[in-house]
Amino acid sequence: MNLSDLATPAALIDEARMMRNIERMQQRMAALGVRLRPHVKTSKCVEVAQRQCDAGARGIAVSTLKEAEQFFAAGFSDILYAVGIAPSKLDRALALCRSGCALTVIVDSLATAQAVIAKVRMSGHAFDVMIEIDSDGHRSGVKSGDPVLIEIGEALRSGGMTIKGVMTHAGSSYDLDTPDALHALAERERGEAVRAAERLRAAGLPCPEVSVGSTPTALSAAQLDGVTEVRAGVYVFFDLVMSNVGICGVQDVALSVLATVIGHQPEKGWAIVDAGWMAMSRDRGTQRQKIDYGYGAICDAAGHPIDGLILVGANQEHGIVSHRGAPDAAIARHLPIGTQIRILPNHACATGTQFSEYHMLNARGVAQTWRRFDGW
Amino acid sequence: MNLSDLATPAALIDEARMMRNIERMQQRMAALGVRLRPHVKTSKCVEVAQRQCDAGARGIAVSTLKEAEQFFAAGFSDILYAVGIAPSKLDRALALCRSGCALTVIVDSLATAQAVIAKVRMSGHAFDVMIEIDSDGHRSGVKSGDPVLIEIGEALRSGGMTIKGVMTHAGSSYDLDTPDALHALAERERGEAVRAAERLRAAGLPCPEVSVGSTPTALSAAQLDGVTEVRAGVYVFFDLVMSNVGICGVQDVALSVLATVIGHQPEKGWAIVDAGWMAMSRDRGTQRQKIDYGYGAICDAAGHPIDGLILVGANQEHGIVSHRGAPDAAIARHLPIGTQIRILPNHACATGTQFSEYHMLNARGVAQTWRRFDGW
Numbered sequence: 001m002n003l004s005d006l007a008t009p010a011a012l013i014d015e016a017r018m019m020r021n022i023e024r025m026q027q028r029m030a031a032l033g034v035r036l037r038p039h040v041k042t043s044k045c046v047e048v049a050q051r052q053c054d055a056g057a058r059g060i061a062v063s064t065l066k067e068a069e070q071f072f073a074a075g076f077s078d079i080l081y082a083v084g085i086a087p088s089k090l091d092r093a094l095a096l097c098r099s100g101c102a103l104t105v106i107v108d109s110l111a112t113a114q115a116v117i118a119k120v121r122m123s124g125h126a127f128d129v130m131i132e133i134d135s136d137g138h139r140s141g142v143k144s145g146d147p148v149l150i151e152i153g154e155a156l157r158s159g160g161m162t163i164k165g166v167m168t169h170a171g172s173s174y175d176l177d178t179p180d181a182l183h184a185l186a187e188r189e190r191g192e193a194v195r196a197a198e199r200l201r202a203a204g205l206p207c208p209e210v211s212v213g214s215t216p217t218a219l220s221a222a223q224l225d226g227v228t229e230v231r232a233g234v235y236v237f238f239d240l241v242m243s244n245v246g247i248c249g250v251q252d253v254a255l256s257v258l259a260t261v262i263g264h265q266p267e268k269g270w271a272i273v274d275a276g277w278m279a280m281s282r283d284r285g286t287q288r289q290k291i292d293y294g295y296g297a298i299c300d301a302a303g304h305p306i307d308g309l310i311l312v313g314a315n316q317e318h319g320i321v322s323h324r325g326a327p328d329a330a331i332a333r334h335l336p337i338g339t340q341i342r343i344l345p346n347h348a349c350a351t352g353t354q355f356s357e358y359h360m361l362n363a364r365g366v367a368q369t370w371r372r373f374d375g376w
Numbered sequence: 377m378n379l380s381d382l383a384t385p386a387a388l389i390d391e392a393r394m395m396r397n398i399e400r401m402q403q404r405m406a407a408l409g410v411r412l413r414p415h416v417k418t419s420k421c422v423e424v425a426q427r428q429c430d431a432g433a434r435g436i437a438v439s440t441l442k443e444a445e446q447f448f449a450a451g452f453s454d455i456l457y458a459v460g461i462a463p464s465k466l467d468r469a470l471a472l473c474r475s476g477c478a479l480t481v482i483v484d485s486l487a488t489a490q491a492v493i494a495k496v497r498m499s500g501h502a503f504d505v506m507i508e509i510d511s512d513g514h515r516s517g518v519k520s521g522d523p524v525l526i527e528i529g530e531a532l533r534s535g536g537m538t539i540k541g542v543m544t545h546a547g548s549s550y551d552l553d554t555p556d557a558l559h560a561l562a563e564r565e566r567g568e569a570v571r572a573a574e575r576l577r578a579a580g581l582p583c584p585e586v587s588v589g590s591t592p593t594a595l596s597a598a599q600l601d602g603v604t605e606v607r608a609g610v611y612v613f614f615d616l617v618m619s620n621v622g623i624c625g626v627q628d629v630a631l632s633v634l635a636t637v638i639g640h641q642p643e644k645g646w647a648i649v650d651a652g653w654m655a656m657s658r659d660r661g662t663q664r665q666k667i668d669y670g671y672g673a674i675c676d677a678a679g680h681p682i683d684g685l686i687l688v689g690a691n692q693e694h695g696i697v698s699h700r701g702a703p704d705a706a707i708a709r710h711l712p713i714g715t716q717i718r719i720l721p722n723h724a725c726a727t728g729t730q731f732s733e734y735h736m737l738n739a740r741g742v743a744q745t746w747r748r749f750d751g752w
Contacts (some may be wrong), residue, residue: 007752063654063693082741086384086650087714108639111713139649139694140639146649171691228434260462263484263516269442272516274462278439280656282726316417317439317459317726318515326514337487338463349692350658353730356751375732376383 001366003301003340006234007100008260009279011355012342013370014303015362017254018236025218025235026055032224036277037080037211038062041235042349044373045358046074061231065092070373071104072101076095080104080211082167082231084132084140087115094123104164108132109143113152117159129161130211131166135192136185141168144196153205166211167195169231173216177246178288182220189217193228219247237348240297244289250305255352256342257296258318258359261335270312270320271335275343277314281350295319296343296351303342308312311343321342377742379677379716384636385655387731388718389746390679391738393630394612395427401594401611402431408600413437413456413587415609418725420749421734422450424612441468446749448477456480456587458543458607460508460516463491470499480540484508484517489528493535505537506587509544511568512561516613517544521570529581541585542576544569545607549592552637553622553666558596570602595623598691608709613724616673620665626673626681631728632718634735635695637711645703646688646696647711651719653690657726671695672719672727679718687719695719 003012029036029371030054038052041063049060049071059078060070068079069092077100085093085105096103105127107113113129120126131152134141156163170189176182176224200207212224213231224230238248252344259275277295286293298309298321313320321335335341345351352358353374360368379388405412414428417439425436425447435454438444444455445468453476461469461481472479481503483489489505492633496502507528510517518525532539546565552558560566569588588600589607600606613631614624635651653671674685674697689696697711704710711717721727728734729750736744 004464007468008464009752036696083650084638084648086638088380088384088636092383093740107715112639115713128475134641139689139691139696260464262460262462263488265510265516272460274459275657277726278729282723283653284658284660313515315515320515337485347658350653353654376385 003258003366006258006359006366008258008340009275011352011358012256013237013358013360014254014256015360015367018048021238021252021254022052022055022233025232026057028219029230030056032221034224034227035229037229037231038236039063039082039231040067040071042233042236043352045370046071047368047370049076050237058229064376065089065096066376068096068101068103072096072099078102080130080167082106082169082362084108084112085116087112090116090119093127094119094125096309097125097127102128104128104130106130106132106167107152109146110152110155113155116161117155120160123285126162128164128210129156130164130167131196133166133193133196135168135189135220136170137171138172144192144195144199148197149199150203150205153200157205165207165211165228166193168197170212170214170217173214174241174245176216177244179220179246182216182247183222184198186217186221190221190224190227190231197226216241216245216247234348237352239348240293240344240346241285241289244286244291250344253344255348256299256303256344259341259343261337261339261341264332264336266329266332268322269329269331270322272333273319273321273341274317275319276317277318279354280311280314280319280343280345281347281354283350285345285346293311295345296345299342299344301340301342330340379634379742382634382742383420384716385651385727386634387734388632388634389582389613389734389736390630390632391736391743393628394424397611397614397628397630398431400426401608402433404595405606406432408597409666410600411605412601415439415458415607416443416447418609418612419728421746422447423746425452428612440752441465441472442752443749444472444479448472448475454478456506456543458482458545460484460488461492461562463488466492466495470495470501473501473503478504480504480506482506482508482543483706484529486524486528486531492537493531496536499509500560502536502538504540506540506543507541507572509569509572511544511565512546512548512703514548520568520575525572525575526579526581529576529579533581539582539630541583541587542569542572542605543587546588546590546593549590550617550621552592553620555596555622558592558623559598562593562597566597566600566603572601572712591618592621593624594738610724615724615726616669616720616722617661617665620662620667626720629720631724632675632679632720633727635717635719637713637715637717640708641706642705644698645705645707646698647707649697649717650693651695651696652693654692655730656719656721657723657730658685658691659723659726661722669722671674672721675718675720677716677718702713
């Protein structure tokens with residue numbers, strides 16, 4: 001199948017780029033002496049996750065229990081549900097465990113730990129639990145020095161839970177864009193997680209695993225002493241935000257949206273395409289970065305960037321393509337109606353989720369169509 | 377079923393509010409003497425569209441051919457595909473017409489008109505076509521005074537097409553927030569569409585229909601002389617953007633996202649919930665408006681706004697709830713773990729699309745679950 005056979009908009013994966021991204025991260029983790037647990041929330045795709053595991057990854061992280069159920073049904077059994085579990089979701093988690101899934105849940109409060117313990121008392125099943133650590137103040141987790149960390153650990157142990165260890169995610173790495181700042185945050189992420197682990201162990205509590213990670217810190221860490229595994233998601237596709245962060249190039253972005261030119265406003269230098277925010281998502285992650293790509297960077301159908309052309313605006317099913325500089329008065333001649341273009345996304349996780357399937361491109365053209373999971 | 381039985385995040389429709397919104401728009405159109413053609417891209421839901429038609433709407437507008445196919449299969453036959461058609465989509469449109477769907481396509485260039493004509497020559501089927509007019513410069517369409525308008529009309533007629541009329545959408549109305557500005561834009565939208573129709577008629581071309589509309593202009597027009605139908609979409613649910621535009625109140629917003637509190641950062645006054653941008657979308661439409669609601673306005677589970685509480689941040693499956701003013705140091709007591717909240721969206725079209733189903737609430741609780749279409 002050729003690109004011209006696809007109904008637009010369509011999500012494309014460049015297999016060669018993706019495989020290069022997978023190899024790069026796997027080699028880096030091997031060099032640092034840690035296991036890699038890919039976060040499959042980026043792709044939500046069995047074929048993509050399988051390639052990550054084939055390259056050497058061990059286990060997966062998921063962002064929803066539905067992902068856990070779907071990936072478990074597809075043969076993945078070592079699954080970390082990397083969002084603090086709501087007490088109302090414990091029955092669903094329990095059902096997964098009883099089906100044979102090695103599911104780990106995370107907690108960052110005594111209240112949630114007690115809800116898990118209460119469920120265990122009723123069910124007789126001891127959950128594998130990790131304690132979430134707040135290493136950079138951006139979202140969830142217990143501070144490594146907070147007395148409640150030990151209280152949670154003791155509650156889990158006395159409640160009969162299997163304490164698997166600690167995990168943290170330095171998500172503020174997405175806001176950085178210099179190697180020095182990224183390196184420092186990676187070291188902070190490592191240091192806070194290791195410190196939390198050491199405090200638990202000093203209190204006589206088990207803490208076999210120390211799990212850290214975000215794509216930018218994973219690719220910026222100089223050493224990961226005391227860490228046992230790294231989690232990273234967006235590296236598999238990369239995107240324009242990651243390019244601005246400085247950990248990949250635009251030529252590494254493996255996900256794009258195929259679109260068709262449907263109109264022009266020649267005096268404004270606009271071409272109108274059939275990919276709006278429904279296809280690209282509303283993610284404007286590059287808005288405050290070094291280079292603002294609007295809703296995406298425009299490439300020709302072969303995937304070569306067209307210099308200076310971006311998606312300057314997006315309505316639900318309309319995208320507005322324009323040069324970031326002076327308007328191209330001849331845009332209707334350069335991109336006539338019916339022309340196919342490819343748009344690189346700001347944020348691969350957000351753009352991917354707008355589609356129920358990916359079309360995988362290799363040297364032979366559109367080689368396969370892969371399903372993408374959604375929902376909760 | 378009760379709210380507490382729903383897995384979160386979940387999309388809720390408040391039936392009473394929705395029915396009030398539907399009645400309001402229908403009565404307004406009746407008073408202005410025009411037909412109402414709801415744009416179903418907002419809900420993508422048969423049960424919602426059926427209620428709009430039951431209240432008096434005639435026909436629907438869609439934003440994708442997949443919507444057209446799905447709504448036609450559900451019994452809707454008068455369908456305007458309100459996005460300029462890509463030549464590569466004409467076969468799919470033709471198949472719909474041949475199945476008995478009264479599908480209208482739109483064109484705004486000679487190139488697209490010629491592509492439609494070429495398809496007609498090959499197929500023998502004459503498409504119903506409207507010419508899109510650019511009434512406010514925000515996106516697509518031909519200017520009402522542009523000579524190409526007549527050229528397109530003549531090409532369509534000589535190509536054997538049925539010219540249904542002209543249509544325009546003053547989408548820049550979303551950027552306004554005063555009654556005077558809205559009133560002026562509604563009059564401009566009407567005036568440009570009517571002027572285009574008059575020019576076509578003066579050239580001896582048929583133009584039976586003059587279709588205009590956006591929710592803000594539809595609710596702001598003082599008169600619609602010369603207009604035959606109005607299209608509007610988001611009014612069925614309304615949202616925080618529309619509240620800031622000034623055409624509804626927060627208490628009219630019929631769509632919300634049910635979420636569960638999963639954690640806290642007490643010193644920051646944060647509650648963490650299980651609705652991030654995957655549930656709310658990345659739409660930050662209120663960012664530059666009078667009141668910035670972050671990623672949404674927080675209500676209790678019964679739907680009553682909690683004063684000053686908004687979703688200040690959103691990651692993929694985490695939302696950060698905080699007061700817009702001073703942090704609430706007692707937020708963990710006010711919103712303990714497991715608490716359900718409802719979040720009103722910035723943009724109903726964007727938030728709705730993150731879900732595959734709606735749960736309809738009436739006085740009896742969660743009364744029905746309705747499917748939502750997606751994809752292309």
